[in-house]
Amino acid sequence: MDMNESIKNNPLNKSEFGEIPPRLFSEKSFISEGAAVIVDQPLSTFQKILLTTDGTVTDLIALYTGESIRVKKIGQKMFLSDDRQNFFCPSETPLLERNVLLCGASKNYLYAESVFVVGLLSHSIQYKLLETDCPIGLMWKEEKLDMYRDILGHKTEICAAVAAHFDVSPQTPIISRTYSIYHRGKILGTITEKFPITYFRREM
DSSP: OOHHHHHHTOTTOEETTEEOOSEEOOOSSOOOTTOBOOOBEEOOHHHHHHHHOSSOHHHHHHHHHOSOOEEEEEEEEEEEOOGGGTTTSOTTOEEEEEEEEEEOSSOEEEEEEEEEEGGGSOHHHHHHHHHOOOOHHHHHHHTTOOOEEEEEEEEEEEOHHHHTTTTSOTTSEEEEEEEEEEETTEEEEEEEEEEETTSSOSOO
16 A cells, blocks of 8 residues: 555544545635635645644654754743633643744744643643743653544644744645644643645655
């Protein structure tokens, strides 16, 4: 079975529209900020891999680009959960939101936003999330934690705020996936990963 066939048959290869289609179509009309869009471009093999992998994307991007990939933290905040997070924690649970970029030597490749239940993380991981730019996947490896990712959905949207981190126009469609992180049957939080549709187009 080749890589394309493997991706097609991947049970995680789903989106909010069902199975991820090989081509996403859109109207050639004005697209409002934040609106979900469908784009007249086929997804590349590597884009499909990024959207369906159950592993960390940092190592995959390093292999694809041939660069060492580092994490650059661009924002974080503590807040209390509300109805938007009630599928994985009660209301007013302390949460940590962390915003990072995966970067090469001179280019940003991916934007990620994570939201974690602070009380379910070890003190070591809490400290590293708050005080360092360490990748969350590396923290789990260092503590030998067995994690499971459950993909919640995929989306293509216009988001000028995210596009501003990349060498693209504000109207460039942004592809994303969101997944939950499980450890010992509990959801620790969610992660959303985003990149421009014009990135990772080269076939492997």
